[in-house]
Amino acid sequence: MQIVNLGRLEADVMLFGGPYSNLQATRAARAWAANRGISSNRVICTGDVAAYCANPAETLAEIRDWGIPVVAGNCEKQMAAGASTCGCGFDSGTTCDVLSASWFAHASARIGPSERAWMSNCPDLLQFELGQRRFVVVHGGFTDVSRFLWPNSPDTEFQEEIDAIRRCVGPMDGIIAGHAGIAFERSIDSVEWINAGAIGMPAHSGRPTTEFVTLTVKGDVTVHTLEYDNIEAAAAMRAAGLTQGYDRALISGWWPSEDVLPESLRRQSCANG
Numbered sequence: 001m002q003i004v005n006l007g008r009l010e011a012d013v014m015l016f017g018g019p020y021s022n023l024q025a026t027r028a029a030r031a032w033a034a035n036r037g038i039s040s041n042r043v044i045c046t047g048d049v050a051a052y053c054a055n056p057a058e059t060l061a062e063i064r065d066w067g068i069p070v071v072a073g074n075c076e077k078q079m080a081a082g083a084s085t086c087g088c089g090f091d092s093g094t095t096c097d098v099l100s101a102s103w104f105a106h107a108s109a110r111i112g113p114s115e116r117a118w119m120s121n122c123p124d125l126l127q128f129e130l131g132q133r134r135f136v137v138v139h140g141g142f143t144d145v146s147r148f149l150w151p152n153s154p155d156t157e158f159q160e161e162i163d164a165i166r167r168c169v170g171p172m173d174g175i176i177a178g179h180a181g182i183a184f185e186r187s188i189d190s191v192e193w194i195n196a197g198a199i200g201m202p203a204h205s206g207r208p209t210t211e212f213v214t215l216t217v218k219g220d221v222t223v224h225t226l227e228y229d230n231i232e233a234a235a236a237m238r239a240a241g242l243t244q245g246y247d248r249a250l251i252s253g254w255w256p257s258e259d260v261l262p263e264s265l266r267r268q269s270c271a272n273g
Helices: 023-035 056-066 074-080 095-109 113-120 155-169 230-239 246-252 267-272
Strands: 003-009 013-016 043-045 125-130 133-137 174-177 184-188 191-195 210-215 221-226
Touching: 013 023, 023 056, 023 221, 023 230, 056 113, 074 095, 074 113, 125 155, 155 174, 155 184, 155 191, 174 210, 184 221, 191 210, 230 246
Parallel strands: 003 125, 013 043, 133 174, 174 191
Antiparallel strands: 013 210, 125 133, 184 191, 210 221
16 A cells, blocks of 8 residues: 655646546646646546557657556556456456457557556555645545546445545544546535546546546535547547547537436436436
8 A cells, every 4th residue: 555645736637537648638638737837736537647659659658758657547557457358347257348358458568667567656646735624535435546436326326435545544524535527526425526537538428528626625526627638639549449438428418428427427318317
């Protein structure tokens, strides 16, 4: 268990997850931060830098050059260990599980020892203070790095993670997570649970833009949309032979499979809502 304390941050923080080998989105996120004067020590990534899209090595190089703190996602852990699967938490045999074989093999084949060593040094948990509040950053969950916690997951599931984190590092005011790919905010047991979204893939909303979050010193949480050259990113995926459906998701805004999602978050339910 690697835990890193970033100390007290003195101004607003940018939070995002899942660059997912999407170089165009990563560069757009970096430009967004630079245009607003948000320094690299106040930009935090919840992991899964290399995943679905075409440019794992280039995206890793961009993130490393940016110098931002990154918590270890399941992809970092699996690639650092030389594993053959992504460890995303997909049920065996589901469409998401089957599709993951292609993109994970593509990503893993294009990163070398230096990238794997960097991944192995990503912490499991980050801590920081902002204003009068203390925050903890994990990937999916603390008990399971690839745990999916959705906007409508039961309170008991969030409570399990909150209790486990408290036992490890003590009280906190907020927890920042990723993995699910959808930005949201929940309040559980006086703790604010913030999912920072993913910049590398749309949030299954029918819009090609992706999502990230800012957190202010005053405690305001804002979900932002990230516009980037999704056409170029999708073309890069097709040129790399990654045509299993996530390339189309960059254009349509809809994931190629919904089997990982709760029923209420699936496309038909969204359309009816």
